[in-house]
Amino acid sequence: MQTTFNEVQKFLLSGTTAEIAQKLLGKRLCFQTKTGVMTAFIVEAEAYIGPKDQAAHAFQGHRTPKNEPLYHEAGTIYIYQMRTQLLLNLITQKENDPQGVLIRAIQPEKGLTQFQKNREVHQLFELTNGPGKLMQAFGIPKILKGSRLNEGPLSLDLQNFKTPAVIKVSGRIGVPNKGIWTNEPLRYFVAGNPYVSRMRKRDIDSKNYGWQ
DNA sequence: GCTACGATATGCT
DNA sequence: GCATATCGTAGCA
Numbered sequence: 476m477q478t479t480f481n482e483v484q485k486f487l488l489s490g491t492t493a494e495i496a497q498k499l500l501g502k503r504l505c506f507q508t509k510t511g512v513m514t515a516f517i518v519e520a521e522a523y524i525g526p527k528d529q530a531a532h533a534f535q536g537h538r539t540p541k542n543e544p545l546y547h548e549a550g551t552i553y554i555y556q557m558r559t560q561l562l563l564n565l566i567t568q569k570e571n572d573p574q575g576v577l578i579r580a581i582q583p584e585k586g587l588t589q590f591q592k593n594r595e596v597h598q599l600f601e602l603t604n605g606p607g608k609l610m611q612a613f614g615i616p617k618i619l620k621g622s623r624l625n626e627g628p629l630s631l632d633l634q635n636f637k638t639p640a641v642i643k644v645s646g647r648i649g650v651p652n653k654g655i656w657t658n659e660p661l662r663y664f665v666a667g668n669p670y671v672s673r674m675r676k677r678d679i680d681s682k683n684y685g686w687q
Numbered sequence: 688g689c690t691a692c693g694a695t696a697t698g699c700t
Numbered sequence: 701g702c703a704t705a706t707c708g709t710a711g712c713a
Contacts, residue, residue, distance in 0.1 A: 521694075539709080539710070541709060541710075556707080557693055557694065557707095558693075558695055558696080558705080558706060558707065562695085607696065608695090608696075648695095649693090
């Protein structure tokens with residue numbers, strides 16, 4: 476049984492964007508490639524709260540072709556390019572309510588060989604512990620910007636998921652000098668999971684990786 | 688056209 | 701921790 480677009484959309488409308496960012500932890504991302512399917516669990520996500528959020532691309536209703544997908548309905552994929560990296564966002568809320576969740580880190584499950592082929596690293600945990608890194612490891616193309624989840628190669632699986640033992644909260648990364656928005660607790664991650672960005676070695680739960 | 692700059696990654700100190 | 705690589709896009713002329 477596969478998750479449908481309608482189910483994903485319902486899920487992405489089921490609370491505030493901050494709540495959804497939190498609920499996304501442990502959910503499974505699937506990417507269909509020519510050679511097979513690659514899957515990974517979300518371990519870190521940040522919420523961006525629309526026009527009032529100084530750190531969001533839709534701050535003050537800013538709207539251009541570049542961030543247009545932000546204004547689309549829940550379940551739309553928004554890919555932002557920063558320098559040479561791509562960043563993956565899932566749109567939450569209704570049409571014209573530009574909110575979304577930035578996927579910051581994942582834990583690979585199936586297709587690990589393909590992940591490592593796409594992105595060679597010395598340390599395994601370096602593979603997907605950052606927003607640009609995970610896009611490279613997955614090999615997700617920018618063309619998916621503006622398309623919908625579960626209708627193309629990229630889908631969100633709500634049936635097979637893990638449950639975080641402890642969810643931690645912090646201010647968002649890379650958001651300096653933005654008043655209260657710099658420290659607003661809108662970043663959520665699985666405590667102890669080694670794939671979370673900026674995770675300190677001694678905080679890693681090497682037994683369960685932070686899962687229940 | 689030209690310029691400034693960003694939700695980063697990496698490598699060096 | 702801090703500099704810097706390096707690229708698409710917006711904003712303006």
